[in-house]
Amino acid sequence: MATIAVPLGAQAEQQEAEAIRRPALSEYLRWSVDHKIIGVQYGVSSFLFFLIGGAMAMGIRLELWTPELDLMVSGAAYNSLFTIHGTIMIFLFIIPMWAAFGNFVVPLQLGAKDMAFPWLNAFAFWLIPPAAIVVLLGYFVSPAEAGWTSYPPLSTLFSGDGQTLWALGAHLLGISSIMGSINFIVTILNMRPPEMTIWRMPLLCWAVLATSIIAVMATPFLAGALTLLLLDRVAGTTFFDAAGGGDVLLWQNIFWFYSHPAVYIMVLPGMGVLSEVLSIHSRKPVFGYRMVGLSSMGIAFVGFTVWAHHMFTSLQPELRIPFMITTMIIAVPTGIKMFSWLGTIWGGKIRFTSAMLFALGFLSLFVIGGITGVMLAALPFDIHVHDTYFVVSHFHFVLFGGSVFAIYAALYHWFPKVTGRMMNERLGVIHFFFTYFGFLFTFFPMHIVGMLGMPRRVAVYAEGFQAWNQLISLSAFVLGFSTFIVVYNVIKSYYHGPIAGANPWRALTLEWQTTSPPPPTNFVDDPIPFEEPYGYGTEASAAYLDAVDEAFSRGAPNPASGH
Amino acid sequence: MQNSRSSGPSISPAAVVVAAVFLLVSVIGINWFLSFVPVVLPEQASAESKSVDELFYILMIIGGVVFFLIQGMLLISVIAFRAPPGDTGDGPTYHGNPLLEIVWTIIPALVIVFLAVVSYNIWTQNSAPKASVNMVDGASIKINVTGARYAWTHTYATERFDPDGAQIIINSGADLHTYIGQNVDLTLQTQDVIHSYWVPAMRVKQDLLPGDPAQGGRPTQLRFTPVRVDGKTYPAEYPIVCAELCGDGHGRMRGTVIVYEDESRFLDQFYEPAIHAILNxxxxxxxxxxxxxxxxxxxxxxxxxxxxxxxxxxxxxxxxxxxxxxxxxxxxxxxxxxxxxxxxxxxxxxxxxxxxxxxxxxxxxxxxxxxxxxxxxxxxxxxxxxxxxxxxxxxxxxxxxxxxxxxxGYEVDITFGLDGDAGAETPDAEAESGDGSA
Known part of the structure; x- marks a missing residue:
């Protein structure tokens, strides 16, 4: 529907371009305490890291084209490649990318003028470039080779200085994440308009709140683990060295006590996006709003009790059963979300916008990641597939099929608000199909090679797996190609996209009740939220939206209003 | 759909038909899924592999129901509930259904309880120590696996002694020799980083953990019992793989499990010749x-x-x-x-x-x-x-x-093999020299 643009002459186009007041590009390159600028800074920088990490994934798939070592000079070079791939994708892409959308959208959804602590917000962002430089320099000096999980003693007694730089960089990124999260918690709990009780808050805010609580509680454990690792590496301590009375499982416990909740740090905001997009683009309230919000909190809470399932093959056998049970329990709140989303679109009037396609793609792929999650929780089966390509497949279904699809949905959904222009919907649909099928044929076969006996993190493998790996690599190249479509779309739409108007999707949440892009103070007057964030289908909501259209119609014709 | 604006979606005859068709597709689909099970898992070469694969079947059936349920609902939604061209209106204002929400909370919870119980039973059965392990020639011997970057080494502490009274230890390198029905109980120890000993055909895996050498390291145990695989020629070979990243050569850290048909073939083809070679x-x-x-x-x-x-x-x-x-x-x-x-x-x-x-x-x-x-x-x-x-x-x-x-400062006895009794392999053979441990 968003493509219904009014034909315009060149003159009219110029007038419209003047109607959207965007910050100069140079403002994005310097220190700013405006949450909208910081949001874009987060978004563009983490997308660049996505491209770098993706290029590395292409290198990984090229190496795995044959069972022998051919592209890389050594197994160690391959190890450092997937180490930096994982590190970039987790710490420099997904986590900061959610800070991007959180920053831009959350204060707007709350009707606030900025985040609670604007300076802290900027500081948290500006920790990322130095951290990224440290991590990437480490890759070029003497790369970390122990995987993003960095298990000692491989990462202590058997690795070079790049590992130290890796740990320092991850430390900085952790600090950035903690500061960003404190800001979100304070903002969401204190800066809502008086009419907006916590039960009338948009679900993205619920998800960001839950995510931030996890990040504040879990990230200090990453900091602790990294501190011990650094001390072992540079100060001669023996926290992880058995010969000096240390214990290698100490690292695994602390690391996963952070890193399993970190999975939810990476997925929960995506679930918030999904609730927004599915409801708005099928014109129907979110089904079971309270349970969707509460299940975020449930996942956050239970997520803290499952970490040792990553250690099923190293943990004492007696301790494995309790962690199997807690891990399986996660399926219940996750199931509530899945069913509630289906209930949301069921009976609605679905618009197949690019944002909606990616949200539906999330639903369809994440369910596979959820099913394999329960399979991996089932201890006897996990023992067989632990540390194999089955696991690689599972977490890519969760973090790519889940998080990245949600990031794309969020991009297509909020790009008009950020830039004032719509993205090209036709290119968006093409992008979706390349990404969906490229993804499916890359990662689904990995389940099978894993079950058949291919471990993860290997540059050489048994010859029998070559056909599977070539299918996977070919599909991965298609998936890699699909990224160029969205990059082109973003750049083209930024300059030439149809003018969006204030509320192209006719959404009820507050970020749409101001101009696109919003003025520096976000709202001219204090905005009045509609009585419920997803109350579509009522006459009152239609009247509210019409009034908003009326108020902002002076800027440009609204292509989505349909009136 | 307009008429459901106030009451929400209700059960109609069409919905029943859709549900019935969906159920049929799921049943066929899940059966189709299950037909792939032998293709996507290695041979069942151990007693443990059979129970693990049974669990996999159960997981596939439950996972299949969830998969077809959700993808089916999704497919129906995108076909049935797409906005007609030109329709800019909203869908029904339907906020939820507490009964439905309770149902889709309780049913998954019950399924989880069922899966936990089944998994627990299989786990306790597979991981329990067995009565007579590593039986060779009537005695229970110790089989050690050493992981070092980037090779596996298997050693058998036999019940035999060389003429000097030293215990004979067979070193079979990257190969683990066993036979059908032997309750294998391996003691695993790493010399450097963490490794993980995985035999896909046996469905078993265990990490090797660095420990304090002064306290005998930090041995871990791995147990399985090889069974006969139909159509396999014996001695059968199954790969051993390192599953935990251990450095440069992680991918080529491999070995082989060699399973003999019975104990006498194991003794004739591996055990006795190995001892003979050590003694001679x-x-x-x-x-x-x-x-x-x-x-x-x-x-x-x-x-x-x-x-x-x-x-x-x-x-x-x-x-x-x-x-x-x-x-x-x-x-x-x-x-x-x-x-x-x-x-x-x-x-x-x-x-x-x-x-x-x-x-x-x-x-x-x-x-x-x-x-x-x-x-x-x-x-x-x-x-x-x-x-x-x-x-x-x-x-x-x-x-x-x-x-x-x-x-x-060690004196080397260079007389080994020179004047030995070529057939000597019993502890009382006196002509042998050298300490014999390998």
Missing amino acids: PPADPILRGEVEIQNYICNSCHILDSLGWTATTGPSLNGIAERAGERVPGQSAEEYIAISIWNSGAFRVPGYDQQMAAFGPDVMETANIMSPEQLYSIVAYLCTQGEHSDCDMENASTSIPAAIQTVF
């Missing part, structure tokens, strides 16, 4: 050295063309005899090679920063125990690697023992 080493130290050096993990780090080794973690051993005499002024080639093996930290070849594992008569790791006689033969073999050996090969039987005597 070749008289020529060079020949013995060629055998001995392959029982250690040297191949995991070194290149040696004559034996087909390709690893690059440590310096190449090609032409070692040409260089050994020039490394340290005043030190003979024999001394240099001997020290490099037993006192591995003494020298460091430029460009290689990894410390080599320790070998010697009293090291902690069983797999690395090396008697003076074994050292003698390995040095003798390495002295042949190169066109112009720095070693005094004319008098190898005196120059090498003299070197070992000089640097380590």
